[in-house]
Amino acid sequence: MNIFGETVKLRAMGPDDAESLWRWNHDPEVMRWMDDGYAQPLERVRTWLTERPRNGYGDVLFGIETLAEQRLIGLVRLRDAEPETGCAELDIYVGEKDCWGKGFGTDAVRTVCRYGFDKMRLHKVSLTVVAGNVGGLRAYTKAGFVEEGRLRSVFRRDGGWHDKIAMGLLEGELRQRGKLVR
Numbered sequence: 670m671n672i673f674g675e676t677v678k679l680r681a682m683g684p685d686d687a688e689s690l691w692r693w694n695h696d697p698e699v700m701r702w703m704d705d706g707y708a709q710p711l712e713r714v715r716t717w718l719t720e721r722p723r724n725g726y727g728d729v730l731f732g733i734e735t736l737a738e739q740r741l742i743g744l745v746r747l748r749d750a751e752p753e754t755g756c757a758e759l760d761i762y763v764g765e766k767d768c769w770g771k772g773f774g775t776d777a778v779r780t781v782c783r784y785g786f787d788k789m790r791l792h793k794v795s796l797t798v799v800a801g802n803v804g805g806l807r808a809y810t811k812a813g814f815v816e817e818g819r820l821r822s823v824f825r826r827d828g829g830w831h832d833k834i835a836m837g838l839l840e841g842e843l844r845q846r847g848k849l850v851r
């Protein structure tokens with residue numbers, strides 16, 4: 670099932686998306702503020718996409734496609750959801766850099782959170798973002814996330830240590846153009 674935002678469509682990912690995912694994961698600009706782990710060859714990325722368990726409550730992964738061009742530009746994931754707590758963690762990145770700053774990231778965040786609240790009956794979506802990631806902070810804040818705390822000096826990049834900001838969004842707090850969605 671596809672999920673539609675204003676400018677993006679969220680859809681399931683499969684082995685055919687491996688090349689894009691591999692390319693994004695090897696782009697230092699895209700990965701600047703994200704945990705980059707250990708480099709993996711394209712074949713391993715393809716295997717991961719082929720063999721990962723199907724989307725389910727505890728881990729739901731979507732490719733982000735532009736509605737206008739139907740072009741895959743990134744991914745968004747709700748993970749570690751638990752029915753007992755109603756909480757999940759959000760990860761997102763837009764890997765196609767020419768698509769940054771055009772509103773796609775914010776729309777994807779809103780769309781997946783709406784899905785989490787409406788379909789998965791979540792109570793809260795949480796995330797952490799490196800304090801220097803201005804675009805990420807701005808996109809999350811526009812969607813309604815609020816800062817809940819600061820993890821000091823937990824992310825190492827470019828020879829220095831950076832803080833991470835913990836952010837959260839409760840059901841009923843989702844925002845569209847500055848207004849609560851409902």
Ligand SMILES: CC(C)(COP(=O)(O)OP(=O)(O)OC[C@H]1O[C@@H](n2cnc3c(N)ncnc32)[C@H](O)[C@@H]1OP(=O)(O)O)[C@@H](O)C(=O)NCCC(=O)NCCS
Nearest residue numbers: 761762763769770771772773774775798803804805807808
């Ligand atoms: C962070 C990210 C998801 C934001 O998506 P996006 O599509 O670029 O963001 P949007 O276009 O929706 O922009 C949201 C706001 O942030 C601003 N913004 C985006 N990138 C910015 C940057 N690098 N510096 C300053 N502002 C920025 C936009 O101008 C917009 O603000 P406005 O509406 O007031 O003009 C995307 O840039 C990305 O994936 N970056 C690399 C990976 C990453 O950092 N992921 C998040 C890890 S927590």
